[in-house]
Amino acid sequence: MSAYILSHTKIKNNCLWHNGKLITQGAETVAYTGFLEEAYKSLNLSYPKFFKMDALSKLGVLCAEQILVDENISQFPKEKTAIVLSNRNSSLQTDMAYSKTMSGFPSPSLFVYTLPNIVTGEISIKHKITGENAFFIEPAFNADLLHNYTELLLQATDAVLCGWLNVGEKTCEGFLYFVAKQSLTDEKKINFIKHNPNSITQLYIN
């Protein structure tokens, strides 16, 4: 299956890049939770539910927003767009925060985020995506896994939003990219990146 990466977004070290261009940057001294909310404001988003989300979902929604509102991407049918995500820490930070509330009043709003794939749901709800989805827990970023699973999905669907969303005690790293079948892309409009493990790894590292 020939496929291309049409768009990619990264959040790391309190910086947000889209297709290699720095979109917004926070002070290094700001905790990542503060940066995610600063980034939301700097992007002029209007989605009050954002503030109710845990850090993993905020990270995913911010990364996905950059990609999915692009007119070259939004043309793909939502029912034929899949989401394949991965990370190392699952929903551990939220699990621990919820655990702390259990001795007093267990928090319903924390409880609903005690699964890693809730971020998939949040992205799907915001962008009305109804295709297949999967979330893998891996020891480290695994380009081969994402590539292979995406190629399989592309036999039955048009496009896939893929990537890595990982939140730890002091780390917050997001990398999402959008892959589409070659036959559905408009070569005149988009700078193509061939979809293969090497190109995925290069985008993740750089």
Next chain:
Amino acid sequence: MENLIENLKKQIIEQLNLAEVKPEDIDPSAPLFGEGLGLDSIDALELIVLLEKNYGLKIQEPKDAKHIFQSVKTLAEYITSQKK
């Protein structure tokens, strides 16, 4: 009652993480769910926690919840009635 309504507005904003809402934006008589603040089912559970944590109140009859959580004003009236 006025003070209780103002306190409830602040507590609701904090408990429900309504970061873009200010106390003065909340109409005490406006519906909390559907229109108005547009709260959802998880928010309803958070309001139950708020009632118990801040006022020591548990709603004994589930059927009463719909009226109690209709607006900030009805919530304040319920708290006041339980203190008598």
